[in-house]
Amino acid sequence: xxxxxPSGTRDVLPDETREVxxxxxxxxGVFERHGYGEVYTPxxxxxxxxxxxxxxxxxxxxxxxxxxxxxxxxxxxxxxPIARVVATRYASSEPxxxxxxxxxxxxxxxxQRGQPRELLQAGIELIGAPAPQGTVEALTVLCHAxxxxxxxxxxxxxxxxxxxxxxMASLRVPEEIRAGLLEQLVLRDFVGLExxxxxxGLSDDAAELLLEVPQRRGGPEVLTDTPAQAQEAVxxxxxxxxxxxxxVAERVIFDLGLVRNIGYYTGxxxxxxxxxxxxxxxxxxxxxxxxxxxGRSLPAVGxxxxxxxxxxxxxxxxxxxxxxxxxxxxGLPT
Amino acid sequence: MTPINGLTIAVPxxxxxxxxxxxxxxxxxxxxxxxxxxxxxxxxxIGVITMRPTDVPTYVEAGAAxxxxxxxxxxxxxxxxxxxxxxxxxxxxxxxxxxRCTMVLASKAGPDPAHEALRRLGVMRVATKYPRIAARHLExxxxxxxxxxxxxxxxxxxxxxxxxxxxxxxxxxTTLRENNLVVRxxxxxxxxxxxxxxxxxxxxxxxxxxxLARLRELPATARGRGxxxxx
Numbered sequence: 001x002x003x004x005x006p007s008g009t010r011d012v013l014p015d016e017t018r019e020v021x022x023x024x025x026x027x028x029g030v031f032e033r034h035g036y037g038e039v040y041t042p043x044x045x046x047x048x049x050x051x052x053x054x055x056x057x058x059x060x061x062x063x064x065x066x067x068x069x070x071x072x073x074x075x076x077x078x079x080x081p082i083a084r085v086v087a088t089r090y091a092s093s094e095p096x097x098x099x100x101x102x103x104x105x106x107x108x109x110x111x112q113r114g115q116p117r118e119l120l121q122a123g124i125e126l127i128g129a130p131a132p133q134g135t136v137e138a139l140t141v142l143c144h145a146x147x148x149x150x151x152x153x154x155x156x157x158x159x160x161x162x163x164x165x166x167x168m169a170s171l172r173v174p175e176e177i178r179a180g181l182l183e184q185l186v187l188r189d190f191v192g193l194e195x196x197x198x199x200x201g202l203s204d205d206a207a208e209l210l211l212e213v214p215q216r217r218g219g220p221e222v223l224t225d226t227p228a229q230a231q232e233a234v235x236x237x238x239x240x241x242x243x244x245x246x247x248v249a250e251r252v253i254f255d256l257g258l259v260r261n262i263g264y265y266t267g268x269x270x271x272x273x274x275x276x277x278x279x280x281x282x283x284x285x286x287x288x289x290x291x292x293x294x295g296r297s298l299p300a301v302g303x304x305x306x307x308x309x310x311x312x313x314x315x316x317x318x319x320x321x322x323x324x325x326x327x328x329x330x331g332l333p334t
Numbered sequence: 335m336t337p338i339n340g341l342t343i344a345v346p347x348x349x350x351x352x353x354x355x356x357x358x359x360x361x362x363x364x365x366x367x368x369x370x371x372x373x374x375x376x377x378x379x380i381g382v383i384t385m386r387p388t389d390v391p392t393y394v395e396a397g398a399a400x401x402x403x404x405x406x407x408x409x410x411x412x413x414x415x416x417x418x419x420x421x422x423x424x425x426x427x428x429x430x431x432x433x434r435c436t437m438v439l440a441s442k443a444g445p446d447p448a449h450e451a452l453r454r455l456g457v458m459r460v461a462t463k464y465p466r467i468a469a470r471h472l473e474x475x476x477x478x479x480x481x482x483x484x485x486x487x488x489x490x491x492x493x494x495x496x497x498x499x500x501x502x503x504x505x506x507x508t509t510l511r512e513n514n515l516v517v518r519x520x521x522x523x524x525x526x527x528x529x530x531x532x533x534x535x536x537x538x539x540x541x542x543x544x545x546l547a548r549l550r551e552l553p554a555t556a557r558g559r560g561x562x563x564x565x
Binding site: 155157187188189190191192194215217218253255271273274275277278279280 | 395396397398423424425426427428429527531532533534535536537539540543
């Protein structure tokens, strides 16, 4: 007899649970040592409350009516609920505030893609610490946590969500086509971006900059000789880089094309990559306006790791196999 | 012989195969065995894996290959219905220019049976191997349609009365003409595209950018680049 469970969900049995628990215990220890207290929030929230955040792609996918007809949603991340907690439960506390969480979040899936409907996230939120120091602290905690799990080959891709919009503004790109250009970048479609720029009527120099700058990624040299129009965001990244301890700085890949499809990110954004996995293990960034939408204006930064992805990457590194590890054996130029 | 810059490349068997292999050869890869042996799938010494074009985005998205070559038709079909949902999680890096085809809406010659069906029955039936591209095009042009997904010989469907129209890819239009079908609308021009895994794009940035620079420098004919496409 078959009693199915929804695609994108699964039962976790003792062997796997033990391994996952070992990982989360390590992460929790590091988060607590850095002063991040663990919180739980309800998996169900009022839709009208979460809707205050601009979630874009990560909008809650599951809605139910409660007994009085109110619409409840299953949370799709922990950042928005914690912003709510800060504005309501810590309305007059002295910042900065530090929280960590280990929580299941719920996302819509596309069929046949192996996407999780329910995913366990581990993360921190640092509220009331502006850039660059707050960003530096978040990146430091991230690296300490990953180091503690034993993950070896990971890198952090670091960019700034405001860079491309600022570049468009200073190049006087007409307002009405900015969203379309940004969307090509979010879709990772450089061919589409090139086409859209060719049709935009912008000067060749401006179009070339808008196509070329977001493809710049690599070491700190990426931050030198950047065009004047991107200076503000690049200066912000350089400040972060200067303040990082060497072991963390070595992990960073600067990526001037890194953008987010979640609307609330405002400044620095980052992704965690490991050659054992074809997709990012986690990511985060600054969301300086989100907490303000719930009534207490505080700059903030945080990250979330997909615990299952981290588990797969650790297992892949252990076996010396994994998605992209094969390539590194060929003496890859970096 | 070693892979190009240590990169693994997913190469599509079928219509795009020759163009892709020519491209790899012009980059200096030894493609002799790749051309000679059409049963072998994995050419580890040159970093090439071969597969159906529709599987290329799957392998590249998962990181089983760093780069891949596939048709824009495949990428469009596997993209989400609405752009905000994002498509396959791969970078689309370069229009390689070859494998140029057009996605068209076609129906039997003479008075358009699709037009007649829409007017009298309120819905047109459309057979296709590209249900999402077809559905999106008809939605965008404000027509109600019943999409019938078929796996082969789409031309048969309107001739037997299964549907009033088809959406299919055509290069020369010969097959359509032979089956007494005429193109009613051109939906989109499709060419071969170079795609990249999003993690490889960051971790192997120098290797990928060097390859891209060499591809961009190839003479237009080697890349088969024609006039700019409207996509």
